[in-house]
Amino acid sequence: MSQIQRGLRFQQLHTAEAIFLMPNAWDVGSALMLASCGFPAIATTSAGVAFSLGFPDQEAAVSRETMLDRVGSIAAASPLPVSADLQSGYGASPEEVGETIAAAIRAGVVGANIEDYSGNPAQALFDREHAVARVRAARRAADASGVPFVLTARSDVYLTGASNVFAEAVERCNAYREAGADCLFVPGASDPKTIEALVREINAPLTVVMGLTGSPLTVPQLGSLGSPRF
Numbered sequence: 001m002s003q004i005q006r007g008l009r010f011q012q013l014h015t016a017e018a019i020f021l022m023p024n025a026w027d028v029g030s031a032l033m034l035a036s037c038g039f040p041a042i043a044t045t046s047a048g049v050a051f052s053l054g055f056p057d058q059e060a061a062v063s064r065e066t067m068l069d070r071v072g073s074i075a076a077a078s079p080l081p082v083s084a085d086l087q088s089g090y091g092a093s094p095e096e097v098g099e100t101i102a103a104a105i106r107a108g109v110v111g112a113n114i115e116d117y118s119g120n121p122a123q124a125l126f127d128r129e130h131a132v133a134r135v136r137a138a139r140r141a142a143d144a145s146g147v148p149f150v151l152t153a154r155s156d157v158y159l160t161g162a163s164n165v166f167a168e169a170v171e172r173c174n175a176y177r178e179a180g181a182d183c184l185f186v187p188g189a190s191d192p193k194t195i196e197a198l199v200r201e202i203n204a205p206l207t208v209v210m211g212l213t214g215s216p217l218t219v220p221q222l223g224s225l226g227s228p229r230f
Helices: 003-013 028-036 046-052 064-077 094-107 128-145 165-178 192-201 219-224
Strands: 042-044 082-085 111-115 117-120 123-125 150-154 183-185
Touching: 003 150, 028 042, 028 064, 042 046, 042 064, 046 064, 064 082, 064 094, 094 111, 094 128, 111 128, 111 183, 128 150, 128 165, 150 165, 165 183, 165 192
Parallel strands: 042 082, 082 111, 111 150, 150 183
Antiparallel strands: 117 123
16 A cells, blocks of 8 residues: 555544554564554554663653654555654654654654653643644644644643543543544553543544553453544
8 A cells, every 4th residue: 555545544444433453563573463463553662662772761762763763664564554653742842743743754654643741850741732732733744744644642641640630631632632633542541431431521532552550451341432442
């Protein structure tokens, strides 16, 4: 498939009624192995890429160029749509985030997630208004490319211990949706009641990840909660 065809396929996977399970690859070998297992798409993992290089999972440890080189090699080798984990967008400003998205598309991916984690111990999350501007810049860059592109906005409210965590997650995610995100991602939410409530209150497809916190849920259990992508 061409990049445009892969982008269209990736968008379709988010609108189908069937459960969409997407594994994380960290290099070409793992991507090809996962593709051979029958998954419909591949995501990359910033932690996996960093750890495979002997570095911690931090933007300061793995440069944008290094990450995009690895992501690009996965996209070039994989027969499937690839979505990239781009940390916080490799820059605090909306302009830098837009540049990262544009570069990732040139590298061959058809989706990406950016997070609102600032890396600043004094203020772990970007101010909401600033975080929304970053998502909006990412959307503009994706649209300007002409490639069908699924933008996932990730909020780390549960991982950073924000106050009023559920309400903050919902408000941020819905604001990111209005700014142009196609899909929302709230890592750290792992119990069934919380996931079900997030699916109900967030006005877009929700990504759920297993393995970070809590007890893993099965694919049928997650599907029953209404989340289309995990």
